[in-house]
Amino acid sequence: MPPPNEQRRASLADAAIALLVESGVHGVTHRAVDHRAGLPAGTASNYFRTREALLVATARRVIEQHQADMAQAARDHDPSAGRGTAADDRTRAIDLITGSLLLSAGQHRTRYLAIFELRLEGLRRPALAAAIDDLSAAMADFTGGHHAEVGLPIPPAAIPAMLVMYGGALFALVTGPAELVTPEAVRPLAVAIVDGGLAAGHDAAGQSVHPTAAGHATQISG
CATH class of the missing domain: 1.10.10 (Arc Repressor Mutant, subunit A)
Structure with missing residues (x-):
């Protein structure tokens, strides 16, 4: 405790x-x-x-809670699954992100509505925007470690694009009707995130990727 x-x-x-x-x-x-x-x-x-310190602490709280959810997902992951074929790994990644989107846009919907409010407020508060960008960069590093922990061979170059797409999908889900957050609606978004991220990672291979390349999206991924 x-x-x-x-x-x-x-x-x-x-x-x-x-x-x-x-x-x-x-x-x-x-x-x-x-x-x-x-x-x-x-x-x-x-x-x-200060009020700004309060807002930054609120953003940090959402990130910490999201990381805790990811850590729980890693603990719940079947370690016997191990590495499979590329198709198996793709399916596991899609399953993981589908579950994350369903949890984030469903049970924990208010958290992400809050952080989108903070991101918009950051347009008027440079210090708040900078703090959220720092949190986002840390989240990118955490996401890479999470993928490794559950045995997903997602290249680091794919993560910035996946984070941007995850943030966009999450924004659409939490600002739309809650009853539309269903596995049938969410899984195609997860497919697009995984396939798009891997394609972007392939294109970016060998190129420099700035750690806050996705800084102006909400960098949260399952």
């Missing part, structure tokens, strides 16, 4: 996520976060001295 101060920090960020979805960025104030989290007035400002 994390120490109490980390628990409280997480509670404040979770309250900010809920407020972002309900009221947009303008509804996220220290006072509103305290009230939503059920904590004494002044708590949020003790943890996050």
